[in-house]
Amino acid sequence: MSNTEDKKLLEIKDLKVSFFTPAGEVKAVGGISYDLGYGEVMGIVGESGSGKSVEAYSIMGLLQSPGKVIGGSISFEGEDVLSYDKNQMIDFRGNKVAMIFQNPMTCLNPVYTIGNQLIEALRAHNKEISAHDASKRAMEMLELVGINNLEKRMKQYPHEFSGGMRQRVMIAMGLICSPKLLIADEPTTALDVTIQAQILEIMKDIQKKTGMGIIFITHNFGVVAEICDKVSVMYAGRIVEQGKVDDIYYKPAHPYTIGLLRSMPRVDAEEYERLIPIDGTPVDMCCPPEGCLFAPRCEKCMQICFKKVPPYAELGDGHRSACWLRVQEQMSGKEEQDNG
Amino acid sequence: MDDKVLLQVTNLQKYFPVKGVKGPGVQAVEGVSLEIKKGETLGLVGESGCGKTTLGRTILRLHEPTCGRIVYDGNTIYDSGGFDIPLKDKDGKQVLDKNGKPLTTKSKKTSQDMLPFRRKMQIIFQDPLASLDPRMTVGEIIGEAIDIHKLASSKEERSEMIKSFLSDVGLNTEHANRFPHEFSGGQQQRVGIARALAVKPEFIVCDEPISALDVSIQSQIVNMLEDMQNELGLTYLFIAHDLSVVRHISNRIGVMYLGSLIELGESYELYKHPLHPYTKTLLSAIPVPDPEKSRARKRIVLEGDISSPMNPPKGCRFHTRCPYATQKCKEEIPQFKEYGKDHWAACHLLG
Numbered sequence: 057m058s059n060t061e062d063k064k065l066l067e068i069k070d071l072k073v074s075f076f077t078p079a080g081e082v083k084a085v086g087g088i089s090y091d092l093g094y095g096e097v098m099g100i101v102g103e104s105g106s107g108k109s110v111e112a113y114s115i116m117g118l119l120q121s122p123g124k125v126i127g128g129s130i131s132f133e134g135e136d137v138l139s140y141d142k143n144q145m146i147d148f149r150g151n152k153v154a155m156i157f158q159n160p161m162t163c164l165n166p167v168y169t170i171g172n173q174l175i176e177a178l179r180a181h182n183k184e185i186s187a188h189d190a191s192k193r194a195m196e197m198l199e200l201v202g203i204n205n206l207e208k209r210m211k212q213y214p215h216e217f218s219g220g221m222r223q224r225v226m227i228a229m230g231l232i233c234s235p236k237l238l239i240a241d242e243p244t245t246a247l248d249v250t251i252q253a254q255i256l257e258i259m260k261d262i263q264k265k266t267g268m269g270i271i272f273i274t275h276n277f278g279v280v281a282e283i284c285d286k287v288s289v290m291y292a293g294r295i296v297e298q299g300k301v302d303d304i305y306y307k308p309a310h311p312y313t314i315g316l317l318r319s320m321p322r323v324d325a326e327e328y329e330r331l332i333p334i335d336g337t338p339v340d341m342c343c344p345p346e347g348c349l350f351a352p353r354c355e356k357c358m359q360i361c362f363k364k365v366p367p368y369a370e371l372g373d374g375h376r377s378a379c380w381l382r383v384q385e386q387m388s389g390k391e392e393q394d395n396g
Numbered sequence: 397m398d399d400k401v402l403l404q405v406t407n408l409q410k411y412f413p414v415k416g417v418k419g420p421g422v423q424a425v426e427g428v429s430l431e432i433k434k435g436e437t438l439g440l441v442g443e444s445g446c447g448k449t450t451l452g453r454t455i456l457r458l459h460e461p462t463c464g465r466i467v468y469d470g471n472t473i474y475d476s477g478g479f480d481i482p483l484k485d486k487d488g489k490q491v492l493d494k495n496g497k498p499l500t501t502k503s504k505k506t507s508q509d510m511l512p513f514r515r516k517m518q519i520i521f522q523d524p525l526a527s528l529d530p531r532m533t534v535g536e537i538i539g540e541a542i543d544i545h546k547l548a549s550s551k552e553e554r555s556e557m558i559k560s561f562l563s564d565v566g567l568n569t570e571h572a573n574r575f576p577h578e579f580s581g582g583q584q585q586r587v588g589i590a591r592a593l594a595v596k597p598e599f600i601v602c603d604e605p606i607s608a609l610d611v612s613i614q615s616q617i618v619n620m621l622e623d624m625q626n627e628l629g630l631t632y633l634f635i636a637h638d639l640s641v642v643r644h645i646s647n648r649i650g651v652m653y654l655g656s657l658i659e660l661g662e663s664y665e666l667y668k669h670p671l672h673p674y675t676k677t678l679l680s681a682i683p684v685p686d687p688e689k690s691r692a693r694k695r696i697v698l699e700g701d702i703s704s705p706m707n708p709p710k711g712c713r714f715h716t717r718c719p720y721a722t723q724k725c726k727e728e729i730p731q732f733k734e735y736g737k738d739h740w741a742a743c744h745l746l747g
Binding site for chain 1: 582644679689
């Protein structure tokens with residue numbers, strides 16, 4: 057992977073997405089930037105309404121009216137995705153980027169067999185492939201995600217599969233054209249812990265075998281710790297903290313990240329400790345406050361937090377946090393250095 | 397918490413008949429026996445479809461049990477064998493046995509009138525919006541419970557009560573005039589809790605009360621449920637599939653698999669020293685929010701899916717997925733026995 061060091065798989069710069077509703081403009085994503093290298097797994101963590109799915113949909117070009125990308129750029133292997141026309145987008149989706157969703161039942165067509173749907177996905181992108189080869193490839197993919205009894209399974213309908221099995225089929229379908237990037241939008245949220253563990257093992261395994269990049273959207277910090285290399289924490293349409301997975305868990309720098317990690321009961325806790333919740337409720341995105349959007353819920357907020365949007369404070373090794381507290385710490389640190 | 401047993405469930409069974417299918421139908425709950433002490437929180441965990449919600453609802457008789465016995469605070473509220481009633485002769489005189497003791501007989505009636513018990517036993521549902529009537533204001537929803545049980549003597553008292561319940565759960569008193577859809581998910585769940593508390597219950601079944609909520613809101617609700625318990629001496633049956641939350645809030649935890657209780661113990665003891673192979677896999681499947689621990693950990697991944705409760709396997713119901721299953725497991729149902737102090741399990745391998 058030496059030649060890929062300088063080239064990024066996906067680069068997002070200052071992406072802004074708004075929904076133009078009768079009640080006014082809702083800034084679902086308010087300027088986020090990140091990049092993803094080849095074979096990297098990035099987790100995007102946030103509560104519902106934080107804009108994590110909208111951001112993923114805009115990469116895939118799946119945003120629907122009244123949603124619109126109003127600024128920023130998305131580049132995939134150096135190409136500007138936002139400038140693609142319809143045909144280029146069709147080629148891009150599936151071949152280069154695939155997406156799997158939270159609820160596999162609503163994503164599979166109930167009146168076609170699993171085999172049919174897998175082959176359709178493949179032949180839509182590869183017109184030359186023969187029916188026989190396509191069916192062989194479909195069975196290979198099902199085997200890869202750990203489904204047995206292939207001949208029979210290919211002829212079955214989605215309702216004959218359990219929830220975990222359906223999610224496996226979704227993964228197989230997403231990967232059938234060998235994409236370089238997989239966007240997984242809460243793929244295990246609807247599943248039981250035991251099934252979630254199976255799916256995570258499969259995804260880790262396939263990621264190692266194929267070396268694809270994964271964007272893993274979830275609200276579960278446990279799942280992120282397990283599968284991701286990097287993490288972006290989103291709050292109200294902005295990335296408030298970003299960094300390597302270890303930095304986020306062991307040296308969280310944003311009050312929101314600290315609050316989230318502290319408010320969860322931990323399964324590895326030795327004894328009972330009372331939870332420390334984050335007070336208040338998430339921001340109403342119709343009329344967001346000025347300045348830092350987390351300020352109304354932040355216990356360490358200062359006057360400046362209500363006036364200006366905080367810039368990122370670089371904490372080293374790609375770890376950065378959008379918080380005035382960190383910015384001021386760094387500024388006072390610099391002054392001390394200058395004086396000393 | 398004292399040692400008084402508040403709720404005793406013996407051999408409870410709930411089958412749902414299926415049209416067009418011969419046999420007992422869906423065997424959702426199969427022979428569950430448990431006791432809940434006053435002031436305690438008993439957690440129930442298990443995969444979806446294991447019958448934990450059905451068990452909770454059957455205890456409240458929101459589903460009529462198929463078989464078994466439920467005793468609440470010394471009063472039998474359901475007994476499929478019938479109640480003991482005094483045996484009387486033609487003249488209406490009590491019949492005595494040789495030693496002069498009054499004889500009893502079994503009634504045909506199997507259940508008590510639930511209304512007086514409804515006031516004492518309440519439930520909080522998973523989906524807060526679906527459980528609140530969209531055409532009633534929050535004040536009317538809470539007031540309805542007060543009216544049914546005639547808890548307020550005057551209109552003023554009633555509106556005072558509604559206000560105090562709203563402020564107890566952290567809502568404003570002005571919220572009484574709003575409709576459920578005007579609230580956020582966390583606030584809706586607070587309304588659901590206020591509704592349950594409005595009749596001053598002693599026992600509450602919390603059926604996945606925080607699963608539908610955002611992470612930052614979950615801990616607010618968990619803390620509130622804990623505070624309520626301390627203030628009002630409530631007893632909870634806490635059903636959830638998030639195992640970290642269940643351990644946090646419960647004194648004891650029961651693990652269910654395919655309708656049966658397979659392990660029961662003190663919560664921290666159960667998580668540290670699980671006995672049943674299923675409990676072990678379930679615990680090892682929980683993702684730990686700690687990258688180093690998560691990398692270092694070996695997990696047991698179960699093969700296959702949960703069997704259908706329409707046609708559960710013979711013998712131990714877990715044997716089809718158990719890595720240690722023997723011939724005995726396929727034939728005999730393991731007994732639920734005590735293996736440590738207050739630590740029960742049903743597995744042949746432990747015997």
